[in-house]
Amino acid sequence: MTTEAIHDSHEHDDHHDHKMTGIKRWLYTTNHKDIGTLYLWFAFIMLLFGGALAMMIRVELFQPGLQFVEPDFFNQLTTVHGLIMVFGAIMPAFTGFANWMIPMMIGAPDMALPRMNNWSFWILPFAFSILIASFFMESGAPNFGWTFYAPLSTTYSNGSTAFFVFAVHIMGVSSIMGAINVIVTIMNMRAPGMTYMKMPLFVWTFFITAYLLIAVMPVLAGVVTMLLTDTYFGTSFFDAAGGGDPVMFQHIFWFFGHPEVYIMILPAFGIVSTIIPAFARKRLFGYSSMVYATASIAFLSFIVWAHHMFTTGMPLFGELFFMYCTMLIAVPTGVKVFNWVATMWRGSMTFEIPMLFSIAFVILFTIGGFSGLMLALTPVDFQYHDTYFVVAHFHYVLVTGSLFSIYAGAYYWLPKWTGHMYHDGLSKAHFWCSLISVNILFFPMHFLGLAGMPRRIPDYALQFADFNKWVSIGGFAFGLSQLIFLVVVIKCIKGGKKAEAKPWDGAEGLEWTVASPAPYHTFETPPNAEDIKGQ
């Protein structure tokens, strides 16, 4: 089977589609693996850049008082850090996984729309060039928070709104094209015998994520367009003077914003659900309940947006409705956590790096989920709102949640991508350094928030000094630890122990039936039906 696949691809190369060399290969490529690689590198570069901004934030917050940056520049740092991490690091990284793995997992030769695939990646660097370039303009970068609430981003904008809006438009177009591609691929290009309920969970979660993307990214595009016309063309969507309403901005933004947070976590669920069974050497516990849980989380995400707005003065009924709906999300999420733990229960577990990251994910994501439940309680949210407790919450779900799952997935599939095993010692160092430093970084933020330290402020009261020092030290350590990962990946691409076609003995799925590194073209002819086991 493996040699056949390689043989096929050589024959194919002879007919047409010669691999180009140098930069042209990457610019013109329509190959899903090349584009996946581009997405993953882009996401990692953005992670380091967004991380560098975070380091500046933590330098400023190391001590009380204003030391290094002006308050306005501090606002620019927090804003662009958020935008880059959400739209530049986490989302492209998952799209990279989707590009690399979905065709291989469902036995398709490529994505359904390879030319569009190339476009959806290559417009991304332009979006982020515009965003980052605004740092060097007279106006400065966006300083109104990644949530760009009107009127901060309209009446009180520093003049960066247009650049911000165009950058978001381009990101949105890119995400929508990527999502359409994934849906079309999954619906039309599954190998014979690969029924929906046999699809690997990563495919399922990304399938649902793609639907969320095409449902809410257009709403984001709409709301930034309204901002643009409010700021520059005299409309009054969010301006009370002309009959508009700034609170409506928050409603429309969070109608996009809440599904967006599931866009950033559902693929993580998929990756972890793939890895845990592989190293527990058991089938995933409750496959179909996982699928239904994912779908119900996606559905519920559309009717909970106003839990971000409890303090805007909603009627009591509204607050109760959004509180209960939010609480309801804990049920399918709880099902998932239960299933992961049940999969590990009495499994023959080994603790390779992907598994370590996945277990860390399960524990730390659950902590983030619990703080989310606390925030969902309307009466106490009035105290936690806009404090470091919120910062702690979403960093637990996005860093130790999404980012850890991305690392888990990267280590899991690196042998398939590069054909080499990663360096064992260095990758262990990466995991343990990250795990310890990330908790020093984010855990004390819970206490800071409960004690009342507000977010997005460059200074703080003296009593918060000790915790902030620890947070900053954890931040620097976590930032530096990520450079170890860069070394691991480069070493792994250059050489290392040769990887077998299936380096993990518990791993399941079509991607392990082809050679490592995966040939440039895979599944030109659909895979054998008996290779498709299902869950």
Next chain:
Amino acid sequence: MSTEQEQKASDNKTSKTVKKLVLVVFAMFGFGFALVPLYDVFCDITGLNGKTATTAASVNEDGIDESRTITVQFISRTAKGIPWQFEPMINEITVHPGEMKLVKFYAKNESVNDIIGQAVPSVSPGRAAIYFQKIECFCFNSQPLKAQEDVEMALQFYVDAELPEEVKTITLSYTLYDITGSVES
């Protein structure tokens, strides 16, 4: 060749799915904008956000409920960039539900330019908004003032007798905006 036919069939299927999805994208883009009127309608019906009616109410004919009194407070503020003095001439008043009252607000253009101002009302608590009936209000129209000119502006209102029992105090807040630019254009 059968493989060519298969290829064609799958291409067809692909373009069909793509068309449907593109349609969804455009529909959702439209939905984003549709949320604007929907939000207004929703606020109108529920009185959410303290939005009061933008047109005059008719005179109360249901009589006065003298069994309870309600405190109505007046607050004013000027938005950024309008150099007007703007304040209520009385800060607080007690009324019976159904009872009509006339209060005045004072505005003075303190700049050397002619400016057109627009006051936007908001009622707190929000659910009292639909029971706050204005028969006459300066907020229904814009208010032009020449440089250094001043004016007393009238508000005639009553509180609907249907107002929930537990609301004892209503705060009416006006924000004054400079709309000179948008009126001239």
